Every structure is written in C-alpha cells, then in structure tokens.
Amino acid sequence: MSQQLKPITDYLDEKAGLINQHITLFLPRENVPSKLKDAMEYSLLAGGKRIRPILAMATYEAFERNSEDILPIAINIELLHTYSLIHDDLPAMDDDDYRRGKLTNHKVFGEAMAILAGDALLTHTFGNIAKYVRSVPDLSLDCGLQILEELAFYSGAAGMVGGQVADLLEEQGITTLDELLYIHTYKTGSLIVFSIRLGAILAGANEKQLQALTEFGEKIGLAFQIQDDILDVIGDSDKLGKTVGSDQMNDKVTYPFFKGMEASKQEVKQLIHTAKDSISDIGINPAYLHLIADYLVYRES
C-alpha cells in the first residue's frame, strides 16, 4: 500500500502538541493542597518528547484506528513516566539538579514534596485509567483491567523499578554485561514495551500481533539504551579531548565498555532492523512505527 507519510518530526510534534494541550486535565484538582498541585504540574510540564504515549497512539494507528480515541488512556503513561523521573532525580538517587535545562522537582519544591508529588502521580496514573475505562461504554472492562495489570507489571519490581534498583547497585560497582543488559532492558525498556502493548491491546490485537509488537518494543528499547551509551562515550570523548578507546575506562560502565564501539554501533543497527522486521508482516500498517524506531536511535542527542 502506498501512503503519504509526514516527516517524522512533524508527526511527533503534532502528537506531542495534542498531549501537552490535554495533560493537565489529568491531574487531580479538587481538595488538593496547592503546593502539591504545583509540584505535580511543574514536572509534568517540564518538557519531554512524550515518546511513550506517542508510541501507544502510533501503535493504535497502525491498526487503522483514530488515536485520539485513546488519548485519555495513553496520556497517563506520561504521569507515570514523570513520577519515575522525579524520584530518579532525588538526592538519594541520581542527585540531579537539572533536567532538560530546568531545575529538578526537589530543587524547586524540596525533597519531601518531590517524593510525595511522585507518589501522587503514580497513584493517579492507575486511578485515571480505571475511571476512564468505566466511563466509556464501548471499552471492554476486562481490557481495562488487563491494561492496569500490565502497567503494574511493566512499571513495578520486575520492570521499571527493578531496572532502577539494578542501576543503583551498578553504581555501587557490581556490574557484568548481564547486569547492564538487565538495567537497559528494564529501566527504560519496560515502559516502552508497555506503551506499545497498550496501543495494541486497545486496538484489539491478536496474540501474534501482540507478540510481534512486544518484540518490536523490546528491541527498540534496548537499541535506544545502547545508543544512549554510545552517545555518552562519544560526548565524553569530545568534551575531554580523549580518544574513544580510553573512555572505556570511565567510571560509568557502558555497552561499548564490554563490546567495543564498533560492535555496539552494529548491534544498534541490527536491533532496529530486527525490530522493524518483526512488525512488517503482521497485518498492520507499520510505517510510522518504523519511522519512530529510526528516530529513536539515529537522533543526535
């Protein structure tokens, strides 16, 4: 089939615009202490590409559906993602003062408020989805419960939080390639996989399609992380005026540290190729998902 495709940056901007336009509607308003409201809103609106809800929407569209229909569900992934960033930036965790050029939540609102704002964002992610599913007559209730079950799975102790913990332990110096792969697979990958599965489940994907899209998510999630490592090493190398090779001795263990730079780059290419391949022949229109996969890893920063 021939299809007039927008440039991927236009596609992403358009979706992100839609998300930004609606996202504060999903914050609780009544009877909420105003400082808490401010803290939640601050980080939710602190920028970001909104790539996770966009992945859910693009997956839904791959089934020839109108993705605006699932915006009220997909948008909540961004609440959960925001909670994870707020907690990740805390002094006890990565201790970051800035994110995307803005002060982190705890730098503005204090540590206690940042913890609680994250807790509330996580809580309302689940509540918003449950509420919305109940309110829409043509949405299967079991499908809604499946989404909530999977959301907990992919963002919980065996998913995103597990990846965070592994990352924490890694910083304490306990790392093998397997452990690095665990971190890369779960810390960021889990929520990417969930986002894609969300779009697929809501579109009524069959088992084979769901499986293929899950594989697509796993592969692009991993490729994204390896690419991140590659850019880290190259960035450090540029900054320090060192050769790439010597950077492999850096404090932070990266994929190139274990595999070498060239092999790492090859692996990214291979992962993206396999990812795209896995959804090319399952009866969906994979065009934008393919473009997003490329965009994720061939970005400059």
Next chain:
Amino acid sequence: MSQQLKPITDYLDEKAGLINQHITLFLPRENVPSKLKDAMEYSLLAGGKRIRPILAMATYEAFERNSEDILPIAINIELLHTYSLIHDDLPAMDDDDYRRGKLTNHKVFGEAMAILAGDALLTHTFGNIAKYVRSVPDLSLDCGLQILEELAFYSGAAGMVGGQVADLLEEQGITTLDELLYIHTYKTGSLIVFSIRLGAILAGANEKQLQALTEFGEKIGLAFQIQDDILDVIGDSDKLGKTVGSDQMNDKVTYPFFKGMEASKQEVKQLIHTAKDSISDIGINPAYLHLIADYLVYRES
C-alpha cells in the same frame, strides 16, 4: 438478633494471623532484584495490627459474608499502607530511625532502596487487585475497576498523599484548626474510609449502606487521630513531668491545643457514638465494626 461475639482482641488476632500468613504471596517474585525483594518484605513483615484490611473484612462480614473470600483483595491495602510508612519515615520526611521498635526501611537498606521499595509496593497494590479481579469469574469487572478508582482517590493527592503534604506544611508552622482537621481527615482517615468502602462494595452494599459506612469510617478515622493527639500530649506530659496544660505549648500542634483536653476527649466519645449509630440501622450486622471502633480509640497506646 443475638450473637456470640469473640473478645475483640481475639477477633483481631485471628484476622491478623490470616493476613500475615498470606501477605508475602502478594509480593512479586520473579525477575525481581533480591535486594528490592528483601526491602519490600522487610517492611511488610515489620509488625503492625493490619487494621485496614481487617476493617475491609469486618465490613464484608457485616453483610453475612465469608471474609476469607476477599482476603486476596483486602490484603493489598497493607501493601499500600506499608509504602506510605516507608516514605513517611524517610530523612526528607519524618526522619524516623525506628518504627515499632525496628529500624526503618532506609536505615537498613539505604534511602534510595527505601524510596524504590515504596514505589514498588504502591505499584503492585494496583496490579495485584487488577489481576485478582480478572481471575475470579463471579466478581464484577466494573466493581473491580471501581475499587481501583476509589483506591487512587483515597490514597492520592486529594486523600492520603494530600494529608501527608498538609502534615509537612504544618511542620513548617502554617497551622489553623481547619488545617489540622484536613491532616487528620486525610493522612490516616482516607485509607480507613477506603478499607470500609472496599468491604461494602465487594459485599454489594446499596447506596444508603455505602453512605452510612463511609460516615462510620470518617468518624472513627477522625476519632482515632484525635485520640492519638490526646495520647501524645499525655505521653509527653508523663515523660517531661509537666502538667498537661503546659504541653499545649509544645512544638507539635495537636487537637487539644485548639480545643483543650476535656473537650477533645468528649469529641472522641461523641464521634465514636455517632459512628456506631450511623451503621446500627442499615440492615447489616454491625457488632464487630462497633467493637473495632471502640478498640481503635480506647486503646492504651
């Protein structure tokens, strides 16, 4: 109707035993970093009266149902309660080294792990309930979604987390009686109200019953907190060898500070009386709920 009632302490011990026997089954096991698993389990098993799931079970029993049937749902309130305690004890929050005579989570596992263990417990509270509801054929899916929606409401920004935030701001010195009532109503009260509503919803309560039980929960929750304040003041007075009156000038603002000790004690009595009254004539058997209400406020510590 005449009923052979157990002593309330026996009733509570029996239920708590049942909960303790099963609770670790509700922790995620597979693919979870062992330190995270340990941290979650440590606080989940660090004692506690399990009063919230017991309230859900006692409410269910008030409809002449077998409360063991809802144990797999009710038990999860304890996961959520445990998350709130772990985060509440953090250095940035109340900075407590001990809880119930045991080291707090962050003292044993470090601050970062404590934050993440709390996050995971919160996450799996929702996931476990969604999963269980899907697996039980005779449970209405909409009822399951309603529970999840209400759980987020009562534990979120307009409920428990909101109460925590208000408590935090109070410690910074901004307090009126209204603000203290907000804290008392939401910080502990919200989850007590949710627990009772959970039992009622699962038992198929009608609107009038649900309303009455909600009022019961609100009243005993508030009475519990005022009683806590009273015990605090008396405790401090004993410790410091001061008269009760002078304690009203303590740093921590309490209900007796605004209302005086005698009026506070009267208010507790009145709240418990109204609470019990509100569920005496709604077609349920309120016997154990009445006993629990008395137990909650007429305890020694």
